[in-house]
Amino acid sequence: MTDPFSPSPPPGAPPGQPVSFGAQVMPTPVRSRRRIGCIAGPIGLVIFLSFMIGVAAAVMGIWPGSLKLTAPIVCPSGFDDTFIVSDTYNPRPGETVTTFTMYCVNERGEARDAGIFKPLLLLWGGVTALVIVLSVVIFLLVRIIRPPNRSTGP
Amino acid sequence: MRIAAPLLAAVFVLTGCIGSISRSEFVAEVNRRGGGLSADRLVEVVDQIEQRTGPVRIRSATISHMSGSIRVSPDDAPQEVDTWSWSDGRLTGPTPVGNASAEELDSYFTVNVIDPDRIEAAIDTAIAQSGLREPWADSVGFSAQPGNSYEASFTVTNRRESQRWLFGPDGIPRRQG
Secondary structure: OOOOOOOOOOOOOOOOOOOOOOOOOOHHHHHHHHHHHHHHHHHHHHHHHHHHHHHHHHHHHHOOHHHHHHHHHHHHOOOOOOEEEEEEEEEEEEEEEEEEEEEEEEOOOOOEEEEOOHHHHHHHHHHHHHHHHHHHHHHHHHHHOOOOOOOOOO | OOHHHHHHHHHHHHOOOOOEEHHHHHHHHHOOOOOOOOOOOHHHHHHHHHHHHOOEEEEEEEEEEEEEEEEEEEEEOOOOEEEEEEOOOOOEEEEEEEOOHHHHHHHOOOOOOHHHHHHHHHHHHHHHHHHOOOOOOEEEEEEEEOOOEEEEEEEOOOOOOOEEEOOOOOOOEEEEE
């Protein structure tokens, strides 16, 4: 005798298949992949963006003049020239600290300290966007040069 | 790839030497342009002080390229004098001034007397009229005068000689001596 509270599979369906109660139910393996993707995607994005902060800091450390690229946004109007000033300190014997300060200067020599946070933030955004664009371009070029094999019928 | 990586590293190392200058080079460049003295920061500092303490009377002030100091008295305690100073955008103070002189307490001026554009024009005019080669203005000192007024004094200098200049709220510079 069958259990009245246990739904029976539809006729012709192989045993062990998920049973529908009216709403369509996705197969279990696909649902798990989507759940993993919803978690891994944002985590991966955070890791990528965090990594790009390090890249931007490295770019600034190797090439301090890269901060000048942010001058059109950071510097007030009328302060058209930009200087990256490095100051080197020796706080303790054997230890050397170098700091960079970005100044926006006008023709009179009046200078405004642009700080380092905002230019570095903008540099980070620019480097990240550049990496993303280059990745997409390279991906598309690879697809054009070596299109994926398309299986054809007999 | 074996050639590109070291080449790229060499480019980065070489360009690391390009793009930044030392502090002394920056000061020399600022002086080459005239010294960059501006009263904008003085007005901003007074506004910041008044947000903390209420209206103030300015007894004296000195502004340099990226720093300065000012002596003020609160309107509600005019016999008290405090010193504030700023450097690279940071304002510090107040530091009480002990035993302020009667002469200092006699006169003051208020922030609305300060016209930054007129002050900059006076400095630039003096630099142009100095006749010096590659001159710049070092610092400007403001001392209060009776009747909510001030007298500003500054030095136009180059590596060989200096000239003393004065101007008031009218912004007309005159050479002293």
